[in-house]
Amino acid sequence: xxxxxxxxxIIFLAxxxxxxxxxxxxxxxxxxxxxxQLVLFGLGVAGLLIWFIVFLRAKQFREV
Amino acid sequence: xxxxxxPLMRNRTFVLMFIAGIFAVVGFSMFLTTVSWFAVTEMDSAxxxxxxxxxxxxxxxxxMVFGGVVADKYKxxxxxxxxxxxxxxxxFVLYLFVANDNLTLTILLILAGLFGMLDAFxxxxxxxxxxxxxxxxxxxxxxAVFQGADQISFIxxxxxxxxxxxxxxxxxxxxxxxxxxxxSAIFIFPPLIKEAAVGERISQSPLQDLKDGFQYVRSSNxxxxxLVVLITLNFFVFGALHVAIPLLVDTHGGSPLNxxxxxxxxxxxxxxxxxxxxxxxxxxxxxxMTLYGLLASLVLFIIFALVPSLTWLTIFIFFIGFSMVxxxxxxxxxxxxNTDGHIMSSDEHYFSSYEWV
Numbered sequence: 001x002x003x004x005x006x007x008x009x010i011i012f013l014a015x016x017x018x019x020x021x022x023x024x025x026x027x028x029x030x031x032x033x034x035x036x037q038l039v040l041f042g043l044g045v046a047g048l049l050i051w052f053i054v055f056l057r058a059k060q061f062r063e064v
Numbered sequence: 065x066x067x068x069x070x071p072l073m074r075n076r077t078f079v080l081m082f083i084a085g086i087f088a089v090v091g092f093s094m095f096l097t098t099v100s101w102f103a104v105t106e107m108d109s110a111x112x113x114x115x116x117x118x119x120x121x122x123x124x125x126x127x128m129v130f131g132g133v134v135a136d137k138y139k140x141x142x143x144x145x146x147x148x149x150x151x152x153x154x155x156f157v158l159y160l161f162v163a164n165d166n167l168t169l170t171i172l173l174i175l176a177g178l179f180g181m182l183d184a185f186x187x188x189x190x191x192x193x194x195x196x197x198x199x200x201x202x203x204x205x206x207x208a209v210f211q212g213a214d215q216i217s218f219i220x221x222x223x224x225x226x227x228x229x230x231x232x233x234x235x236x237x238x239x240x241x242x243x244x245x246x247x248s249a250i251f252i253f254p255p256l257i258k259e260a261a262v263g264e265r266i267s268q269s270p271l272q273d274l275k276d277g278f279q280y281v282r283s284s285n286x287x288x289x290x291l292v293v294l295i296t297l298n299f300f301v302f303g304a305l306h307v308a309i310p311l312l313v314d315t316h317g318g319s320p321l322n323x324x325x326x327x328x329x330x331x332x333x334x335x336x337x338x339x340x341x342x343x344x345x346x347x348x349x350x351x352x353m354t355l356y357g358l359l360a361s362l363v364l365f366i367i368f369a370l371v372p373s374l375t376w377l378t379i380f381i382f383f384i385g386f387s388m389v390x391x392x393x394x395x396x397x398x399x400x401x402n403t404d405g406h407i408m409s410s411d412e413h414y415f416s417s418y419e420w421v
Contacts, residue, residue: 003280023303024118040304060286
């Protein structure tokens with residue numbers, strides 16, 4: 001069985017599938033007049049919040 | 065048919081593929097840099113950059129799901145040759161439009177979409193050809209050599225593109241990319257490479273494969289959390305960086321060279337991280353490493369959003385690239401170790417960890 005192959009395809013798709021969404025969001029916001037720097041700052045802060053939630057819920061994950 | 069063991073660099077087929085791969089990736093990364101600079105300066109809109117990048121990536125993703133089926137049915141060298149040749153023609157058309165100053169956004173989006181779609185076939189075909197042309201013992205080394213060359217090509221490409229745009233013109237940069245991609249086609253010209261005929265294989269549909277993969281991921285706490293981590297990194301940091309680099313260079317009134325320095329700096333950071341993780345294998349608490357890598361990437365990214373000059377941006381993007389590797393590689397290693405079917409048959413097409421970085 002090539003389960004690994006299939007799992008890797010899922011991981012690959014999940015990662016790369018969000019790139020175009022990110023492109024659209026960033027350029028869409030910049031097009032409405034928000035500065036690039038502010039958009040990036042906002043994304044960074046939002047990412048940090050998600051990181052915090054994941055970190056608290058991933059005790060087992062950390063030990064692997 | 066298992067190829068006999070000889071040094072990789074004396075394996076004629078391997079060397080031809082290696083050279084073809086370098087030309088193809090340098091050409092592809094030149095295309096990306098040049099097209100994003102063209103969109104931001106000539107089309108003069110942020111939205112154009114976003115649309116062009118989306119056009120280059122969405123069809124590519126869709127084709128990636130189905131690319132494996134094609135890779136199974138035809139000879140890999142034939143796929144790679146046709147892919148490169150067609151990409152070369154597309155780039156030449158793009159060059160002609162830019163040189164004659166009549167490229168519209170619609171035409172650019174169509175060309176970028178077709179170009180990206182074709183790219184989806186080259187990668188899987190070349191990774192599944194490697195096990196056929198080197199001995200089993202040499203596989204890891206052969207993959208490492210290929211991935212290393214890939215990462216270096218992604219540094220060289222933007223630099224050549226920047227130099228061409230700075231000293232000659234945007235059209236000139238497209239022309240050089242055209243020539244490189246066509247060179248790649250010559251090296252992979254099927255009669256030059258002896259590839260065994262394709263055997264009959266029973267394989268299930270790509271959609272069924274995805275469904276099976278998804279089931280497996282759902283049953284594993286480690287994979288699920290890892291997936292959230294990777295999506296966070298790619299959505300909030302990596303994807304955003306790609307599109308933000310040309311916009312930031314434009315905002316700061318930079319030149320094409322500034323663009324290529326920033327892209328190269330990101331690539332050098334990632335290369336250094338990979339080299340370090342290649343030398344020192346992490347054996348414990350790799351989940352924690354992945355999480356701290358993401359934290360470092362996010363914090364550096366926030367500082368990156370605040371720094372006021374192109375020089376500082378170029379410095380910080382290096383560290384972002386460096387930290388990102390510490391998210392990807394430990395996660396991939398654990399995923400590969402803990403998934404059954406770890407040892408795959410030689411003509412199974414597999415994805416190797418660095419390939420998606």
